[in-house]
Amino acid sequence: MMNIPGGLVNKLLHHLISDKSIKCLLCRSVQNSSIYDVNKPSEDSQGKDPKLQQAKRSIIGLTAPLLGFALGAWQLQRLQWKTNLLKKIEDRMKQEVMPFPDDNLSLLDDLEYAKVKVTGEFLHDHEFYIQPRQRFDKGQDNKSKDRPPVNNFGSPGAQVITPFKLHPSGHVILVNRGWVSPQKITPQSRMEGQVQGQVTFDAVVRHTEKRPSFIRRNVPEKDLWFYTDITQMAEKYGTLPILVDACYESSIQGGPIGGQTRVNHRNDHMMYACFWFSIGAATLFGWLL
Incomplete structure (x- = not known):
């Protein structure tokens, strides 16, 4: 193994430390060493307030029950509209x-x-x-001799x-x-x-x-x-x-059977309203827990 005189090594180290670029690099390393300090809190954690985060979660949690109650109320409005429509049709069909x-x-x-x-x-x-x-x-008598029995199947x-x-x-x-x-x-x-x-x-x-x-x-x-x-x-x-x-x-004997007018207006809005109100109530109960 090659032996290097101790005096030469000391001179070399002294020369490197005296160099301005090396000094600057060492200073920056010391200054930045704090970012690796596990005991120092990060900027992200410093900016998060637990109470604020809880408030955000509460607001988000209220979205589902509010939406459920809103859709339930909308279905009640649709129910009123459909009921009025069917009543109008019924009255019209009874007119002269x-x-x-x-x-x-x-x-x-x-x-x-x-x-x-x-x-x-x-x-x-x-x-x-x-x-x-x-x-x-x-509204017709299915036993009439002019109307054969109905068989829906x-x-x-x-x-x-x-x-x-x-x-x-x-x-x-x-x-x-x-x-x-x-x-x-x-x-x-x-x-x-x-x-x-x-x-x-x-x-x-x-x-x-x-x-x-x-x-x-x-x-x-x-x-x-x-x-x-x-x-x-x-x-x-x-x-x-x-x-x-x-x-x-x-209708005449042997011809088509008249009176085939169907009022095809389903009215399931009460069922839908109950469904959405149930969703709203269930999610609100979960939010309160």
Whole structure:
């Protein structure tokens, strides 16, 4: 091993320490050594107040119950709106039959579910069908000899939609004549029900039906109809975009069974309100613990 004289080593160290750059480096090392001091609190911990953090958590925890109670109150408002709507529809369906506003068709926009009296003739050659459809028998005697027993679990039939030429204006609208069984869908199977000439009957004004969930879209070019889209139907058959449901009293022996108007307005808002209020109460109880 090579031996280095002690005097030479001392001189070398003295020279290095006297160098200004080395002195500066050593000073910075000493000054910055405090950042590695485990006993010195960090700046982040110094800025966090435990009471402030607790207050923040409390505010965040209140969000869920407040949201639950707010949604519950909103559902109660929706319940009131839906109840008023159903009452309006019920009252309208009980009103006296009015003449069909043939000279002012725009009135029909605000007359859904109103009963009107129409006069004209059916254009049977252009009838089409919405299917499958279950028969609807609200308020009728199912034991009537003219009305076969209802079987909600049987094969659904169809609703017959027929263009109708109004008298005296000549306007052509659409009429839902009613329900037929699967064996009576084709017109050849119910010729006695294909009434000819001018007729007068009561009907219910209808608007376009919202496509139900899980129901296929209509295919007009193939004449496949699964729900009531009045605009599509009118364009396909060259009629006015107006549809009325023939009342039950319009039914004739061998023809479609009228009175198929359903009021499809679900009113589940009370159930939803209870659900959201329960969520609000449960989360508030958890927040208080």
